[in-house]
Amino acid sequence: MKGFATLLGALAAAAVGAPALLRWGFGVLPVALWTDVLVWLLVAIAVGYAWYVRRQAHLHAPWQRVLRSTPGMSALVALVVFVVIGLADSLHFRLPLEGKSGDGRRVYAVEVLSLLDVLVTPLRARSERTYSAPLATRAYQRETVELPDGKVAREFPRLRYGGAHLANEADRDRDVLVTALQGAALGFATWWALVSAFTGWLARRRGLPLGAMWRALRRGETEVPWLAVYLTALGLMLAAFIVAPLAGKYHVLGTDKVGEDVLYQSLKSIRTGLVIGTVTTLVMLPFAVLLGIAAGYFKGWVDDIVQYVYTTLNSIPSVLLIAAGVLMMQVYIDKHPEFFQTAAERGDLRLLLLCLILGVTSWTGLARVLRGEALKLSELEYIQAAHAFGVRGARVITRHILPNVMHIVLIALVMDFSVLVLAEAVLSYIGVGVDPSTTSFGTMINAARLEMAREPMVWWALAAAFAFMFALVLAANLFADAVRDAFDPRIAIGARAVGAVT
Amino acid sequence: MTAYIVRRILFAVPILIGVNLLTFVLFFVVNTPDDMARMQLGAKRVTTDAIEKWKAERGYDKPMLYNVSAQDLDQVTETVFFEKSMRLFAFDFGNADDGRSIGHEIRTRMGPSLAIAIPTFIIGLAVEITFALLLVFFRTTYLDFWGVVLCVAMMSISTMFYIIGGQYLVGKALHLVPISGYEGGVDALKFVILPIAIGIVGGIGASTRWYRTIFLEEVNRDYVRTARAKGLAETAVMYRHVLKNAMIPILTGVVVVIPRLFMGSLLTESFFGVPGLGSYTIDAIQAQDFAVVRAMVFLGSVLYIVGLILTDISYTLVDPRVRLER
Numbered sequence: 162m163k164g165f166a167t168l169l170g171a172l173a174a175a176a177v178g179a180p181a182l183l184r185w186g187f188g189v190l191p192v193a194l195w196t197d198v199l200v201w202l203l204v205a206i207a208v209g210y211a212w213y214v215r216r217q218a219h220l221h222a223p224w225q226r227v228l229r230s231t232p233g234m235s236a237l238v239a240l241v242v243f244v245v246i247g248l249a250d251s252l253h254f255r256l257p258l259e260g261k262s263g264d265g266r267r268v269y270a271v272e273v274l275s276l277l278d279v280l281v282t283p284l285r286a287r288s289e290r291t292y293s294a295p296l297a298t299r300a301y302q303r304e305t306v307e308l309p310d311g312k313v314a315r316e317f318p319r320l321r322y323g324g325a326h327l328a329n330e331a332d333r334d335r336d337v338l339v340t341a342l343q344g345a346a347l348g349f350a351t352w353w354a355l356v357s358a359f360t361g362w363l364a365r366r367r368g369l370p371l372g373a374m375w376r377a378l379r380r381g382e383t384e385v386p387w388l389a390v391y392l393t394a395l396g397l398m399l400a401a402f403i404v405a406p407l408a409g410k411y412h413v414l415g416t417d418k419v420g421e422d423v424l425y426q427s428l429k430s431i432r433t434g435l436v437i438g439t440v441t442t443l444v445m446l447p448f449a450v451l452l453g454i455a456a457g458y459f460k461g462w463v464d465d466i467v468q469y470v471y472t473t474l475n476s477i478p479s480v481l482l483i484a485a486g487v488l489m490m491q492v493y494i495d496k497h498p499e500f501f502q503t504a505a506e507r508g509d510l511r512l513l514l515l516c517l518i519l520g521v522t523s524w525t526g527l528a529r530v531l532r533g534e535a536l537k538l539s540e541l542e543y544i545q546a547a548h549a550f551g552v553r554g555a556r557v558i559t560r561h562i563l564p565n566v567m568h569i570v571l572i573a574l575v576m577d578f579s580v581l582v583l584a585e586a587v588l589s590y591i592g593v594g595v596d597p598s599t600t601s602f603g604t605m606i607n608a609a610r611l612e613m614a615r616e617p618m619v620w621w622a623l624a625a626a627f628a629f630m631f632a633l634v635l636a637a638n639l640f641a642d643a644v645r646d647a648f649d650p651r652i653a654i655g656a657r658a659v660g661a662v663t
Numbered sequence: 664m665t666a667y668i669v670r671r672i673l674f675a676v677p678i679l680i681g682v683n684l685l686t687f688v689l690f691f692v693v694n695t696p697d698d699m700a701r702m703q704l705g706a707k708r709v710t711t712d713a714i715e716k717w718k719a720e721r722g723y724d725k726p727m728l729y730n731v732s733a734q735d736l737d738q739v740t741e742t743v744f745f746e747k748s749m750r751l752f753a754f755d756f757g758n759a760d761d762g763r764s765i766g767h768e769i770r771t772r773m774g775p776s777l778a779i780a781i782p783t784f785i786i787g788l789a790v791e792i793t794f795a796l797l798l799v800f801f802r803t804t805y806l807d808f809w810g811v812v813l814c815v816a817m818m819s820i821s822t823m824f825y826i827i828g829g830q831y832l833v834g835k836a837l838h839l840v841p842i843s844g845y846e847g848g849v850d851a852l853k854f855v856i857l858p859i860a861i862g863i864v865g866g867i868g869a870s871t872r873w874y875r876t877i878f879l880e881e882v883n884r885d886y887v888r889t890a891r892a893k894g895l896a897e898t899a900v901m902y903r904h905v906l907k908n909a910m911i912p913i914l915t916g917v918v919v920v921i922p923r924l925f926m927g928s929l930l931t932e933s934f935f936g937v938p939g940l941g942s943y944t945i946d947a948i949q950a951q952d953f954a955v956v957r958a959m960v961f962l963g964s965v966l967y968i969v970g971l972i973l974t975d976i977s978y979t980l981v982d983p984r985v986r987l988e989r
Contacts, residue, residue, distance in 0.1 A: 469677065473678050473681040473682055473964075474685075475967070476678060476679075476682060476963070476964040477682055477685070477686075477960050477963060477964055477967075478923070478926065478959070478960065478963035478967075480929060480944075481944065481948075481956060481959060481960050481963060482960075484948045484956065485686060485689045485956060485960070486689065488951055489689050579819065583821050583822070586821050586823060587821075587822065587823065587930060590823060590930070591929065591933075591948055591949070592948065592949050593948060602821075606821075610827065613827065613830075618831075623827065627820075627821060627823075627824045630821055631819055631821075631824075634819040634820075634821075635815065635816060635819035638815050638818065638819050639815060642815065
């Protein structure tokens, strides 16, 4: 337990220290949005769980099976990248303004920024007037421009930032190619350096000669499928190193109606998706675990009530239940504008409440499975023995039943994630999703959908949203499959798939 | 069995009352009739008289749950809850905010919804089961592995992508069918064919994978080995033995959704401009027309409970060992 206490202490120190560091070290005002707090709480839980797993042989074994699954590991690498982007977007603060107020205090900008916003400042700040295609140098629409000789003409104006460094626009293709190739070379070199160092470390740890280690890796003879990890990392690194320098000169994925960079929006959407996928589960778990196990273990009237509640909730079409909840929440928010200092806070509260509503409406599936499992377990000999020894109900549940259903909870957690990310887009389309000011895959699709009819078509925002969403959900699905196969391949928990009803 | 069904139907009553109470709390307590009146009347400076008139016209001027001023039974019946929610039990849905009868709308919009939902369901089920049997037929080969990967990839794609992509490819680029709209009669075919195809393709990934796991569990049973040992061809084993024995888990997931087919598909109908119940629901949500949303919630709950009862009955049909006499 001592190690755990140290861990908790370190986390607490980080929770206090990080804002203080931000404030005094960098002179920014930290802003703790509700979802930020929950996201970091989840990170703390995940770290604590990982630490716990390390010392529990019965949990260690299935996780090792996850680590040995090729699709699972590839997906994990991609997921880590998404999570890192999401976490960087979950540290919010307000930048200081020049000058000080009357009483000598610092004044801070109203705009709430995240670490990610600061890291990708070029993407955020360099907005055009309106639509432009990916890598374009000129706008998508004709505008009336004044020519140097005083005449007025209708033409596609040059973009303010996209390709502005080019003296001659005809050089664009060559410039893009050269930049991309340079980026790819740099990315490959970085990848090669990292992979060599890592392989060297692996070889040292195994006590193998370096050559033998490489051979084993190439033939896929290692326990953990490092070859797949390396290749996934290569793909991600090439993408990052090619896009990054290009994004400094062009709008790689184009711009939207108000001229905002689509790549920036896509990166920002990742956090929204992650929050909805994870915080919802956090909300749902207490309901599902407590009620499900209580119903299965205590039986009798407890069981009747719980069954009644979840049958009632289940019988309402999920989209309608969510819509009803969200409409009511909207009424409440509209009535109390005084709660929010900034637009970011309002959008954040709406996101949190959406997670709450999704959680309250989606616990029924897991609760039903847990009820069945608890029913089954409570008839087993070791529970009967515990009863015979006079162990109380609550203690039987925490000591004997809960640990034996945790694998189901874990599987439900990872399987629900992708369902929820997909559901967000649908709900935002119907108009009961996140706040329109919050960037999410749903709001991106919703905004871009109306531009399908234009000629030539504005396809890039839609394509970007769908591609990013596909990558995130595919990685999550592959990882969830690996987790399920490792812990219990026979289990099938359908989250109340919002998508299935639509 | 009749006694069982009657009992199940009686059990449905408390559930439906619960559904009504829940929607009532959501719609009337958080968002009071006064708020609704203000929103409907629009302007900020509405007089209290105007609000009272609006409420009286629509029957919202009564107490919420319990009428103190009334006598006996009227204490419960002369309330907004009873007037608005309990009437649903008689399938009296009342009027939408635009004054049209919801019951009439539901009856006329049912047709287009079913025209899309039923073919999607039947053809989809056949396709998914066939694909799943194929994957199981080729189990432990690369075909199976990549088939499953393809399924996972397909289920990772948003439904909206299938719809938008399909509309663009078939409707706009190839000009094969109209992008959206609906007409009755034989003309309906050209409007429903694309939504049906997209509905089938969109469902293949998740369902095929799900049926595959069901079949895989059956395939290792003793009776399958016996069937092979007596010389049956693998396809005969699959279709005649495995499929039949996998029916129970399949029915559990499938039968319950059949009654809900009436409600139509929200996204498909909305994108394709089909005047069905799905698009009706979406319009109601977007217009915040609570009367319609409440009616659809009630209808959905009833159909779900019907689905549960049908599921139990279907068990007795495919498995003679199941008897409904609990």
